[in-house]
Amino acid sequence: MDMAAPTTASSAGQEGLLSAKAATMRDVAERAQVSVASVSRVLNGLGVTSDATRQRVLEAVEHLRYVPHFGARSLSTSKNDTIGVILPDLFGEFFSELIRGMDLAARAHGKHLIVSSSHDGAEDTLAAVRSMRGRVDGMIVLSPHVDAANLANEFVGRMPVLLMNAGTAEAGRASIVIDNHGGAVAAVQHLRATGRRRIAHIRGAAANVEADTRAAGYVSALTDQAPIIVEGDFSQASGHRAATQLLAMSQRPDAVFAANDMMAVGALLAFQEAGVRCPEDIAVIGFDDVPIAALVRPALTTMRVNIAEIGRRGVERLIGLVQAGEAADTSCEIVRPVLVERQSTAAVPTARFNKG
């Protein structure tokens, strides 16, 4: 007759096989001669446990070098202590500053940050958003390729989302946006106030909301001149190219408002190479106030946004959303850029001379 079929594999109980695999909670429980529940209690400091139990568990944890498996914990608790950030395909100081601010805030609150960048298409972005499900408790979206409507469609499952991509703001959706229009207007006005009368604009990436809004602000602030706009894409190289185009114009502008600092820096370099002096021959103002703005020569005048601070703020608001659940703060916060005057737009005493 056959022996009892070895289907009772689960009964092979007491072997403490600590192979190459990481110890699990059950291993700890076995070694400590307690239940997994007790281990959980000791580890999380919840409920009550006798000193004896605690000691044994701690000993076992120590001995086995047990480290909790956060993935499993997340599945149980439906909390990840992680927030996701969806960035566009742009890169540069703006985003690293932002991430820095976010990281600081996240750490301060004991949260992890999972960053997914370089998203261009809407489809790509949405895929990234989806892939966050089950990994994060909420997310901050900066990618301009996805708007409130899209997200609403995706998130039937109520995942808190904070929008930080200008233009997609919408009532009832938590968001933080930069007052791009106002900032652009202020930039142009500063240029005019310092005596410039032929102001050009190097705009950001085509079809980018922020770029559009800043350009619109520029146009609306012009009073006695026609707009002079050249295309850029927010990269330093594009700023350089755009500036070169500007220099080739029959009637050169005497000032340029670049849609962001990196392009302004590119322009500065182009002017330098061409022997055109800034601010004497042409003034330059940027947008963002990335760290580098203060370091280039001439130091760049710009519309400061306090990037890291916004990142911090974003994370804190998102954490608020996650905790608040329904009673969430779905307001739209508007950040107003402030002018930071540096050398690149210094007023020229009287008339301008060509360089000698």
Added chain:
Amino acid sequence: MDMAAPTTASSAGQEGLLSAKAATMRDVAERAQVSVASVSRVLNGLGVTSDATRQRVLEAVEHLRYVPHFGARSLSTSKNDTIGVILPDLFGEFFSELIRGMDLAARAHGKHLIVSSSHDGAEDTLAAVRSMRGRVDGMIVLSPHVDAANLANEFVGRMPVLLMNAGTAEAGRASIVIDNHGGAVAAVQHLRATGRRRIAHIRGAAANVEADTRAAGYVSALTDQAPIIVEGDFSQASGHRAATQLLAMSQRPDAVFAANDMMAVGALLAFQEAGVRCPEDIAVIGFDDVPIAALVRPALTTMRVNIAEIGRRGVERLIGLVQAGEAADTSCEIVRPVLVERQSTAAVPTARFNKG
């Protein structure tokens, strides 16, 4: 008499209650009238499924806007498609460049990146390392506060780790390190080759291996002068302070080798403010070649490290480790910095004059 008590909540089977909660695989299965196993097969393209089944599943997925829960999937498959990065508490262009490279590579391989930065103490770092368990398939450690020994202790559970924190490299541990000593020597030699004879060094953070190694390289490369070392901490501000100290010396150096670019930039600024000309009065060379190095004026000569590329390389090697399992490539890769000459160390024709 009372109605049947409503305790049979669980039997309320066929209602398609798509409340505020996200749809789960079971919801899909129910709607498609198939088992969760079939749903899984269809979604993952594994196994075989009849067209009819596939259609129904797809329809249900669509209708329910079902998005897979990656956390749950991870728990099942013990794969996370995510790699963790542990950074020190430093921040600046070096790390953002690095992250950029890593992110690019990760995305190219369909992996996520979870970044944990600002770790100072060893304990803090280890905690971060631990908190990655069950979230990532492997990790890249840049924090100098944890070495191979520490990690070996932690990771009984065989989690692939790639070390990128110089000084802690060790045979049998996969790692990528920068040849800090060699780079420092090359920097000093370049300074000497361009006629400098009194070379100072602004070192990086105390007790930091990279800082120590670069300082050691500096010392060993000096031939006919005593070392002149001032403390810094890798930040721009510290470079500025250090440079100020240098200027106050009775016998001013005619060149300074800063342990990284940000400090070099700080020094450049300090010199500028003090009316000391670079490179005429004093030459400056940095280390890293962060993007900003090419943008400051005078443009900064530096030891290029190709940061983003290293980040990319790190991620690719780690992915290799994760896939290879035991047959892993545990070699230590050494990256040799290369000199990038710019204006800040331009040779001075003959004698040096004080500015007029």
Added chain:
DNA sequence: CTGTTAGCGCTTTCAA
């Protein structure tokens, strides 16, 4: 104070 047990949402044998 402690153990049992039922999930969290998904994958994956193993039978049918």
Added chain:
DNA sequence: TTGAAAGCGCTAACAG
């Protein structure tokens, strides 16, 4: 080709 069921590692009632 499909479904049932056993986990992955942990938490959280609910009984003892």
